[in-house]
Amino acid sequence: xxxxxxxxxxxxxxRAFYALPAENFSTSTGQHTNAVYGxxxxxxxxxxxxxxxHVAVAFDVSRKTFxxxxxxxxxxxxxxxxxxxxxxxxxxxxxxxxxxxxHVGVEGFEADDVIATLTxxxxxxxxxxxxxxxxRDAFQLVSEQVTMLYxxxxxxxxxxxxxxxxEEKYLVPPNRYSDLAxxxxxxxxxxxxxxxxxxxxAAKWITQFGDLTGxxxxxxxxxxxxGENLRAHLDGVxxxxxxxxxxxxxxxxxxxxDLERRTWQREEVHRVFDSLEFRVLRDRLFATFDTVTEEVExxxxxxxxxxxxxxxxxxxxxxTGADPVGVHVVGHWTRGEGxxxxxxxxxxxxxxxxIDLLTLDPEGEEALGSWLEDPQRPKVLHDAKVPLHALxxxxxxxxxLTSDTALAAYLVRPDQRSYDLGDLSVRHLGRELASEQxxxxxxGLLSFxxxxxxxxxxAAEDAMVRARAVLELSTALNGRLAExxxxxxxxxxxxxxxxxxxxxxxxxxxxxxxxxxALEADFDAKMKTAQDDAYAAIDGEQxxxxxx
Numbered sequence: 001x002x003x004x005x006x007x008x009x010x011x012x013x014x015r016a017f018y019a020l021p022a023e024n025f026s027t028s029t030g031q032h033t034n035a036v037y038g039x040x041x042x043x044x045x046x047x048x049x050x051x052x053x054h055v056a057v058a059f060d061v062s063r064k065t066f067x068x069x070x071x072x073x074x075x076x077x078x079x080x081x082x083x084x085x086x087x088x089x090x091x092x093x094x095x096x097x098x099x100x101x102x103h104v105g106v107e108g109f110e111a112d113d114v115i116a117t118l119t120x121x122x123x124x125x126x127x128x129x130x131x132x133x134x135x136r137d138a139f140q141l142v143s144e145q146v147t148m149l150y151x152x153x154x155x156x157x158x159x160x161x162x163x164x165x166x167e168e169k170y171l172v173p174p175n176r177y178s179d180l181a182x183x184x185x186x187x188x189x190x191x192x193x194x195x196x197x198x199x200x201x202a203a204k205w206i207t208q209f210g211d212l213t214g215x216x217x218x219x220x221x222x223x224x225x226x227g228e229n230l231r232a233h234l235d236g237v238x239x240x241x242x243x244x245x246x247x248x249x250x251x252x253x254x255x256x257x258d259l260e261r262r263t264w265q266r267e268e269v270h271r272v273f274d275s276l277e278f279r280v281l282r283d284r285l286f287a288t289f290d291t292v293t294e295e296v297e298x299x300x301x302x303x304x305x306x307x308x309x310x311x312x313x314x315x316x317x318x319x320t321g322a323d324p325v326g327v328h329v330v331g332h333w334t335r336g337e338g339x340x341x342x343x344x345x346x347x348x349x350x351x352x353x354x355i356d357l358l359t360l361d362p363e364g365e366e367a368l369g370s371w372l373e374d375p376q377r378p379k380v381l382h383d384a385k386v387p388l389h390a391l392x393x394x395x396x397x398x399x400x401l402t403s404d405t406a407l408a409a410y411l412v413r414p415d416q417r418s419y420d421l422g423d424l425s426v427r428h429l430g431r432e433l434a435s436e437q438x439x440x441x442x443x444g445l446l447s448f449x450x451x452x453x454x455x456x457x458x459a460a461e462d463a464m465v466r467a468r469a470v471l472e473l474s475t476a477l478n479g480r481l482a483e484x485x486x487x488x489x490x491x492x493x494x495x496x497x498x499x500x501x502x503x504x505x506x507x508x509x510x511x512x513x514x515x516x517x518a519l520e521a522d523f524d525a526k527m528k529t530a531q532d533d534a535y536a537a538i539d540g541e542q543x544x545x546x547x548x
Contacts, residue, residue: 004122004259005052006115008133009059009103013039013092014085015134015151022084027277035088040095040281042132042156046149048288050130054259056118057096057103058111059089065108067243074243076190091276098268102259109250112138116246118256119146125256132158136181137244139166142174171203179212182241183230191240195229212241267427271413279418299434300468303350306460309359313367319351320371324378324402326471328463329387340390343368344463346471354460357394375399380474382406382421382466384495388502405470407494408477411486425469428476433465 016038025034047055068074096103104114112135122129123145131138132149142148142163149158159165166174183202185193194202205222209215215222215230216238222230230237273282307315319325325347331340346352355368371377373396381387383406384398391398406419409428422433481487534545 001128002053002126003050003128003130004054004056004118004256005046005050005130005132006055006118007043007046007057008111008115008131008135008138009039009057009092010089010111011134012042012132012151013089016042017082017085017088019153019156022082027275031091031276032084032088033091033276033278035085036091036095036276037278037281039092040278041284042151044281044285044288046130046132052130053261054122054127054256055101055261056254056259057101058114058118059103059105060111061105061107061109065110067110071191071239071243073190075188078190094272095276097265098272099264100262102254104252104254106250106252109247111135113247113250114252116141116248117250117252118259120248121256127256136186137178137246139170139174139177140244140246142166170199172206176206176211178241178244179206179215181244182212182237183215185240186244189243191243192233192236193240194226194233194237197226197229201226212237266430270418270423270427274413274418299432300465300472301350302346302352302461302464302468304352304354304461304464306354306356306457309356309361309364312355312360312364315351315353316345316367316371319347319349319353320345320377322376322378323348324380324471324474326467326469326474327379327381327387328466328470329381329390330459330463331387331390338390339393340387342460342463343372344460344467346464346467348471352464352468354464369396372396373399378402380405380470382470382473383419385498385502385505388499389506392502392506401495401499403474403478403490404495404498405473405477407498408474408481408490411490411494412477412480412484421466421469421473424473429469429472431469431472433462433469 013035017035020034020038022032022034025037026032063075065074093103104118105111106114112133115131115133115138119129119131119141123143127145129141129146130149131141131146132151134151136150138148139161142161144163148161148166150161151158161169163174166172166177170177170180172180180199180202182191183194183197183205184199185191205215206212209218216234219227219231219234269282269285273279273285305315325345327346328344329340330342330344332338340357342357343355344352345355355364357365357368360368372379372391377400379398379400380403381398381401382404384401384404388398405421405424409419409424425431425433478487481490531545535542
């Protein structure tokens with residue numbers, strides 16, 4: 001059965017704001033994000049647990065509603081919106097837009113009216129409905145088809161309220177909750193109730209007389225002080241009842257079919273979560289829903305070859321030329337040490353090759369080295385400065401670098417926090433770092449004769465996939481760089497600078513060891529003098545001068 005999830009955006013964001021300390025949730029630019037973080041975290045949980053087929057979030061547009069027009073004191077006395085909360089609702093809208101979740105607000109109505117209207121439509125269409133709101137007025141919507149999730153501790157804990165749960169807590173069925181609230185009042189809305197009348201008394205009257213209309217019809221039968229107060233405040237009770245009745249015919253521009261869950265705009269999710277610096281929350285989002293909600297193609301189609309040593313020179317001569325190729329270097333290295341163990345090459349035409357550097361014969365080593373150092377053979381790498389070190393350690397210099405996809409991606413979107421090749425592949429190509437097929441035609445076919453062979457073949461395939469991803473990613477990013485006028489910035493400044501920095505790091509800096517040791521001794525002596533002067537100033541008492 002189809003299920004609609006409706007959330008009260010303002011109500012839940014406000015609860016999240018007070019549940020999470022503002023000082024602990026802000027971006028490096030100073031933008032507070034605790035409300036957005038808390039709401040988004042709860043949204044992930046509810047989507048996971050409820051598995052809705054349709055979803056929407058309702059928002060208040062302003063405090064000027066028909067209720068305030070009838071009763072000017074409606075919600076009066078509420079404190080001003082904290083400055084830290086201001087500006088977070090638009091950010092929340094960005095999150096929802098990236099997730100392709102509809103959000104709705106209608107001038108003159110409250111979010112709960114929007115929720116009531118959509119609930120009414122969904123029930124008529126035969127859908128189950130799950131409401132998530134901290135506004136108790138929504139209890140009136142609960143029925144056999146409608147369940148309400150009511151937050152009781154920030155946004156981390158909710159009560160599941162079905163008709164039985166509402167009646168157990170308030171002693172009246174959901175369709176009579178509005179009558180009870182009219183009698184008791186609602187302090188958060190500045191709606192005063194009958195003095196001396198609490199939920200139990202109000203529930204007793206509703207049970208006895210059926211509903212508020214029945215209570216009014218039999219008002220003279222209610223004796224004692226409570227009866228006197230009811231008669232004295234009856235106009236206020238009836239006003240409360242008019243105001244707490246949710247509207248079910250708000251003019252909304254979307255219908256239930258428009259609320260069907262759609263796949264995410266994954267690139268936009270990355271952009272928004274990067275700007276909010278929600279790295280952990282994004283990882284949790286992807287881990288929870290990545291396999292079922294995202295449109296990502298399976299991977300890259302490879303005509304893959306693991307080259308034998310004697311075939312390296314021929315393959316390079318036949319498959320490389322004036323067109324750029326993707327290159328991925330396999331190895332381990334840290335600053336100042338390391339080595340390359342393999343090179344993967346992928347071409348636009350389809351063939352890809354894996355070359356094991358540890359088994360190369362002299363002819364293959366000469367052919368590969370000459371090709372790497374040929375500036376007329378264009379090459380594309382990811383984060384090229386790092387493999388430059390590894391190739392240099394083997395005695396090779398890489399020339400002909402025409403693009404670095406990490407640098408290109410940064411120029412296109414400098415606000416991102418991750419420039420990992422896997423993230424960029426999904427973000428810009430919509431493809432995972434995987435092969436469409438685990439074996440392929442060509443010389444040196446990938447084989448799985450043993451566990452050891454399988455591991456080696458998988459590593460070779462991964463390297464070739466990365467080389468192909470780099471090549472296709474460079475094509476996509478080159479177009480974006482041209483659009484924003486940054487293509488020359490990459491070619492004329494960033495790529496040459498990367499090569500210079502790699503050379504500087506390989507060369508290192510000369511240090512005068514004797515001079516440094518002399519400076520250290522001089523600084524130690526000056527520090528000891530300053531320490532002695534400090535102790536003398538406090539009559540020789542030994543304290544920790546480093547303590548704040």
